[in-house]
Amino acid sequence: MTQTQFRYCGLNVALKTLTGKWKPMILFHLFRTEEIRFNELWRIIPKVSKKVLLQQLGQMEEDGLLIREERKGFPPEVYYRISEKGRALGSVLAQLEAWANTYAPQQVQQVFDSEKHVPSFD
Amino acid sequence: MTQTQFRYCGLNVALKTLTGKWKPMILFHLFRTEEIRFNELWRIIPKVSKKVLLQQLGQMEEDGLLIREERKGFPPEVYYRISEKGRALGSVLAQLEAWANTYAPQQVQQVFDSEKHVPSFD
DNA sequence: TATCCGGGTTACCTTTTGGTGACCTTCTTG
DNA sequence: CAAGAAGGTCACCAAAAGGTAACCCGGATA
Numbered sequence: 001m002t003q004t005q006f007r008y009c010g011l012n013v014a015l016k017t018l019t020g021k022w023k024p025m026i027l028f029h030l031f032r033t034e035e036i037r038f039n040e041l042w043r044i045i046p047k048v049s050k051k052v053l054l055q056q057l058g059q060m061e062e063d064g065l066l067i068r069e070e071r072k073g074f075p076p077e078v079y080y081r082i083s084e085k086g087r088a089l090g091s092v093l094a095q096l097e098a099w100a101n102t103y104a105p106q107q108v109q110q111v112f113d114s115e116k117h118v119p120s121f122d
Numbered sequence: 123m124t125q126t127q128f129r130y131c132g133l134n135v136a137l138k139t140l141t142g143k144w145k146p147m148i149l150f151h152l153f154r155t156e157e158i159r160f161n162e163l164w165r166i167i168p169k170v171s172k173k174v175l176l177q178q179l180g181q182m183e184e185d186g187l188l189i190r191e192e193r194k195g196f197p198p199e200v201y202y203r204i205s206e207k208g209r210a211l212g213s214v215l216a217q218l219e220a221w222a223n224t225y226a227p228q229q230v231q232q233v234f235d236s237e238k239h240v241p242s243f244d
Numbered sequence: 245t246a247t248c249c250g251g252g253t254t255a256c257c258t259t260t261t262g263g264t265g266a267c268c269t270t271c272t273t274g
Numbered sequence: 275c276a277a278g279a280a281g282g283t284c285a286c287c288a289a290a291a292g293g294t295a296a297c298c299c300g301g302a303t304a
Contacts, residue, residue, distance in 0.1 A: 006150065006153070006212075006215045006216040006218075006219035006220075007150065007219060008146040008147045008149070008150040008219075009219075009222075009230050009233040009234045009237075010218065010219035010220070010221070010222030010223045010226075010230045011146040011149075011150070011215055011218050011219045011222070012146045012147075012233050013222040013226050013229045013230050013233060014218040014219065014221055014222040014226075015137070015140055015141065015146060015218070017226075018137055019137065019141050020291085020292095021291080021292070024130040024133040024134045024137060025130045025134075027130070027133075028128065028129065028130040028133070031128070037250085037251095038250075038251060038252090039249090039250060039251075047293095048292095048293090049292075049293050049294065049295095050251085050252080051252090051253080051254090051292085051293075051294085052291085052292055052293070054251080054252065054253090055291095055292090063226075064225070064226075070251090073301090074249095074250095074300095074301060074302065075248095075249055075250045075251085075300090075301070075302080076249090076250050076251050076252090076299095076300085076301090077250080077251090078250080078251060078252095085225045085226075088221060088224075088225060089221060090128075091217075092214060092217045092218055092221060093128045093133055094128040095213075095214045095217070096128075096132065096133050096136040096137070096214055097128035097129060097130075097131075097132035097133045097136065098128075098132070099132070099136055099210060099211060099214060100131075100132030100133070100135040100136040101132045102210075103186070103207045103210060104132075104135050104136075104139075104185075104186075104207075107135045108131050108132045108135050111131040111134050111135060112131045115131075142261085142262095143261080143262065144262095159280085159281095160280075160281060160282090161279090161280060161281080169263095170262090170263090171262075171263050171264065171265095172281085172282080173262085173263075173264085173282090173283080173284090174261085174262055174263070176281080176282065176283090177261095177262085192281090195271090196270090196271060196272065196279090196280095197270085197271070197272080197278095197279050197280050197281085198269095198270080198271090198279090198280050198281050198282090199280075199281090200280080200281060200282095
């Protein structure tokens with residue numbers, strides 16, 4: 001019986017799917033754009049290598065967090081969008097965000113600052 | 123203005139403090155025991171090396187998730203317990219756990235099974 | 245035909261993370 | 275005095291994660 005507590009097995013699984021240097025940022029963009037093309041994402045995310053971005057998107061697809069759609073065409077167009085399973089994480093991610101802002105504001109600020117030199121999304 | 127959405131900076135920070143092979147398990151035990159001694163934890167957690175356990179506890183202390191108390195005495199006694207900041211994560215962790223159980227039950231089961239050969243906590 | 249563009253792979257290297265075993269320290273007990 | 279706890283460090287190694295640059299494919303266009 002799992003009272004109000006958690007067990008660590010699911011937590012382990014959940015964290016494994018969220019762990020990866022660029023995944024929070026990818027999720028952020030998926031949550032705000034409905035669908036996004038690979039190169040678009042690549043331009044928007046500052047300094048990822050193509051390989052690693054591809055690789056993290058690949059893992060997230062495997063884990064079912066996002067859906068990859070390849071529309072056949074002239075130049076290839078590949079769209080990524082959040083899945084149901086991914087969207088279900090929304091409120092939890094927002095709470096993690098809130099937690100960090102409350103209990104570790106200076107570190108959050110540091111992350112923010114360290115990305116200031118970047119082509120600023122509007 | 124951050125609508126119902128999250129930004130990724132805090133999320134990044136939060137995930138960084140939670141990432142580590144044994145941290146979910148450590149948190150699990152901290153949440154259920156009020157306080158726990160190092161060797162006790164070491165015996166209970168199956169196959170961590172002393173060094174790595176120490177190291178993850180160290181990071182968690184730095185990050186303020188737990189409190190390390192060294193009671194002077196005959197054989198040294200070091201107690202670890204969850205902090206306020208750590209406890210504030212409780213409900214979020216439970217939600218992550220629930221998410222995994224709902225959307226990835228088979229993987230959760232795998233993690234569970236892979237730890238079955240272990241001296242079973244009662 | 246030569247080139248470009250979007251998406252993707254590969255070979256290779258560096259950094260980070262986790263693991264092993266030996267060793268230290270202080271006090272206690274046989 | 276020898277040996278044993280508890281908590282911890284150190285040198286060393288292995289695996290995983292991330293990064294760089296070059297290259298591939300197919301269609302479009304100069």
